[in-house]
Amino acid sequence: MKIAFYGSSLVSSYWNGAATYYRGMLKSLAMKGYDITFYEPDVYDRQKHRDIEPPDWCKVVVYEGSIGALRRVAACARDADIVVKASGVGFEDDVxxxxxxxxxxxxxxxxxWDVDAPATLAELKEAPDHPLRRSLGCFDMVLTYGGGDPVVATYRDLGAKDCVPIYNALDPETHHPVDRQDVFAADLAFLGNRLPDREDRVRQFFFEPTSKVPGRRFVLGGSGWSDKTMTPNVRYIGHVGTEQHNAFNVTPMAVLNISRSSMAETGFSPATRVFEAAGAGACLITDDWRGIDLFLKPxxxxxxxxxxxxxxxxxDGLTREKAEAIGRKALARVLAEHTYAHRAELxxxxxxxxxxxxxxxxx
Structure with a gap:
């Protein structure tokens, strides 16, 4: 079957947290025989910051950010057996x-296909006349990459015919154990761009602990933190390219996952980083959210x-030996139950x- 998939970007993860999810899901579906074309707009300088070239398992069509170009690529939908409109494409989504x-x-x-269901649903609740809310019944199905029963129930209440979560997962060919790199050496590392709905939780879960255990070393990666006041035991390294994520995850004694506020409140929404870190065999410390035990055993x-x-x-109570044991168990669990091959089966x-x-x- 032919899939026409309209999303933010497959080839660039620049300000595009859904890229890893798109790549894992569509690669695994292509391996099952689907003929996939991904349509993405040239906006937000994403094409200037590509971290992969178009893969051989998916055709990528990049169109300019104009209504005319949008209409031309949308017309290609008539050739597909499955037409997917993702949330947050980034250019005239409603059109x-x-x-x-x-x-x-x-x-x-x-x-x-909603790749940020908590944010989308919050927007729909505030706007009864929202175009998506009026059009939900025209879609045969809503798929989400998280949210569990609360998101499913809300979407159905809003008029969706059906809603099924297809969670983030691991692509073991992309995220896997590698050699450590000194540049990422630390007792605890966190990687995340500075975003309004994440900053307060980063303060609570990352910056506050740095002052409580001054003898421990911390590494902070991600864009936007350069003007943030930090304790001397924090080393800020800025943007970390996707090609370095495995080393970033495996080098520190432990890595930290901090959910965005909406994801934590909704629950059942493991970030891609949870599976990327586990796939590298890292010891992961995560903020608390409902549904963790569905994916990894606390x-x-x-x-x-x-x-x-x-x-x-x-x-304070963690040693490298304990951390490595946790990382090995996490890796075994995600390989057995939480790869994109498993998600593609669903x-x-x-x-x-x-x-x-x-x-x-x-x-």
């Missing part, structure tokens, strides 16, 4: 949605902190079940 619904064939499966495969005090205590089953149901109705 793109209406154009895709207009151009998709009547027999094509139409999917809204205390054995992942360490969970309710606040910055917990982070400091966990770190997506493939959903697509084929829908197709068979349509055949029965037509008959």
């Amino acid at each position: 793109l949605m209406s154009q895709l619904l207009e151009n998709a064939r009547p027999d094509a499966m139409k999917i809204f 205390g054995e495969e992942i360490l969970v902190a309710r606040d910055g005090h917990d982070v400091a205590e966990l770190l 997506a493939d089953r959903l697509f084929r079940t829908w197709k068979e149901a349509r055949k029965e109705v037509a008959a």
Whole structure:
């Protein structure tokens, strides 16, 4: 089957946290025989900051950020068996949605794939006349990369025919154990861009612990933190390219995951970093959120902190030997249950079940 996928970017992760998810999901679906074309707008300088070239398992079409170009690529939807409109494409999302619904064939499966469900649903609740809210019933299915039952129930209440979470996962060919690099040496490291809905939690879970355990070394990676006041035991290294993420994860004794506020409040929303870190065999300390135990076992495969005090205590009692044991168990768990190959099995089953149901109705 042919998939026309309209998203933010496949080839650039620059200010595009969904890139890893897109790559893992679509690569695994391509391995199952799907013919995929990914359409992405040339906006936010993403094309100037590519971290991969178009892969051989997916055709990538980059279009200029104009209504005319949008209409031209949206017209390509009529050639697809499955048409996917992702959330947060970044250029005239509402126009793109209406154009895709207009151009998709009547027999094509139409999917809204939400890669930030808590934020999308908050926006829909505040705007009863939102174009997406009015159009939800036109999609055959909503897929999300997190949120669990709360997100599913909310989407159905808003008029979605069905909603199924397909969670973040691991691509073991991309994220895996590597040799350590001295530049990332630390007792605890955190990687994340400075964002408004994350900053207060970073203060609580990262910056507060740095002052509580002055004898420990910390590394901070990500864009936007250069003017932040930091204790002497924090080393800020700025942007860390995706090609360095494995070394960033495996080198420190432990790495920290801090969810954005909306993700933590909703729960059941493991970030891509959870699986990337586990895939590298890292010892991961995560902020507390509902549903962690569905993915990794707290205390054995992942360490969970309710606040910055917990982070400091966990770190104070951690040794390299204990950390490596946790990392090994996490790696084994995600390889066994949480790869994108596992997620693609679910997506493939959903697509084929829908197709068979349509055949029965037509008959």
